[in-house]
Amino acid sequence: MNKSEKNKKNYAISDYVIFVLLFLFGIFGILGVLYITLNISLKTPSDMQNILSLPKHPEFKxxxxxxxxxxxxxxxxxxxxxxxxxxxxxxxxxxxxxxxxxxxxxxxxxxxxxxxxxxxxxxxxxxxxxxxxxxxxxxxxxxxxxxxxxxxxxxxxxxxxxxxxxxxxxxxxxxxxxxxxxxxxxxxxxxxxxxxxxxxxxxxxxxxxxxxxxxxxxxxxxxxxxxxxxxxxxxxxxxxxxxxxxxxxxxxxxxxxxxxxxxxxxxxxxxxxxxxxxxxxx
CATH class of the missing domain: 1.10.3720.10 (MetI-like)
Incomplete structure (x- = not known):
């Protein structure tokens, strides 16, 4: 493998790692926060023990x-x-x-x-x-x-x-x-x-x-x-x-x-x- 092909391979690996990190950040850092915010907004005080679980009875009021x-x-x-x-x-x-x-x-x-x-x-x-x-x-x-x-x-x-x-x-x-x-x-x-x-x-x-x-x-x-x-x-x-x-x-x-x-x-x-x-x- 020559130097040019090795550099291309290294760039491909770097791009893959960056894509995976950005994907994980988007899922857990952005969508996860939005999910928790919307989820808690629909809960009653008695449902607050687990903020990740869906509300049993959504409270739109x-x-x-x-x-x-x-x-x-x-x-x-x-x-x-x-x-x-x-x-x-x-x-x-x-x-x-x-x-x-x-x-x-x-x-x-x-x-x-x-x-x-x-x-x-x-x-x-x-x-x-x-x-x-x-x-x-x-x-x-x-x-x-x-x-x-x-x-x-x-x-x-x-x-x-x-x-x-x-x-x-x-x-x-x-x-x-x-x-x-x-x-x-x-x-x-x-x-x-x-x-x-x-x-x-x-x-x-x-x-x-x-x-x-x-x-x-x-x-x-x-x-x-x-x-x-x-x-x-x-x-x-x-x-x-x-x-x-x-x-x-x-x-x-x-x-x-x-x-x-x-x-x-x-x-x-x-x-x-x-x-x-x-x-x-x-």
Whole structure:
């Protein structure tokens, strides 16, 4: 067996091992967790001895009780407003910031440093900023639904700048120059020429932002102190008392919260992968 055939054999074995590991992870790490979550949501407290066994008498009323306890319509509306407006403002503002930086990095040291400043912010954990953020948010009256939208847009800027910049580098500056010769100003160039070209990465960032804001727990926990502003994730606390937790109702609520974002991810995962690859490689 020559060296080439031996390398091919080693690659085949490696691919097989990777496939088996991914398959096992998908079965036990993802489907297994979903099975346990749905299974517990249909159980009664007396059936909780074995969480893997199927419920003897499925209790679908767990979902209706969880709906009432969590004030699901109000909390869903808050979460929906935060998610949709955050995604919309993120695409508009972050793409504009990334465009200005990408077009001026080569000729301006300030914009080059600004780019790396945003990248460095990606490595700062939110827990480090949490206490100062709470104090400043209270001072500027940002501890509400609209205030947290602003903060989500700002905190998403570092990663989104990185993704947008990767795509903008592949768009020739000659397009800007041609539009400028035709009489367009920089704002018109961005709106009518560059922004439509960024549609694939817009889709990716919108989906990632939706998943992040919908599932986020920590920032709403420290900012949204008033009950009328709370999100679906914060409403899960209602099932935990001082001495016990209503696991069946809690897991029923988890299922209801999980379904919307799960549908978004399954339907749009192709856009996520395509946009991330374009933003990180080019």
């Amino acid at each position: 767990n979902f209706s009780e969880a709906w009432k306890l969590t004030e699901f319509p109000l909390k869903f509306l808050n979460t929906f407003i935060i998610t949709i407006f955050t995604a919309s403002f993120t695409i508009i503002t972050n793409s504009a910031v990334a465009y200005v930086i990408a077009r001026n990095r080569q000729r301006s040291r300030f914009f080059n440093l600004l780019y790396y400043y945003f990248l460095s912010a990606m490595f700062i954990p939110f827990q480090v900023l949490m206490l100062p953020l709470v104090k400043q948010a209270n001072f500027f009256h940002l501890d509400n639904v609209w205030g947290i939208i602003v903060l989500y847009v700002v905190f998403g800027l570092p990663m989104n700048t990185f993704l947008y910049n990767g795509v903008l580098k592949s768009i020739p500056a000659a397009l800007d120059e041609a539009a400028y010769i035709d009489g367009a100003n920089p704002l018109q160039i961005f709106i009518h020429v560059i922004f439509p070209i960024l549609k694939p990465i817009h889709s990716t960032i919108a989906i990632l932002t939706v998943m992040w804001t919908w599932n986020d727990f920590l920032m709403p926990l420290v900012l949204l102190t008033k009950q009328k502003f709370q999100t679906l994730q914060l409403s899960q606390y209602v099932f935990r008392t001082q001495f016990s937790t209503n696991y069946n109702l809690a897991f029923a609520s988890y299922v209801m919260v999980l379904i919307p974002v799960l549908i978004v991810y399954v339907v749009c995962q192709r856009f996520i992968m395509n946009g991330v690859m374009k933003g990180s490689i080019k």
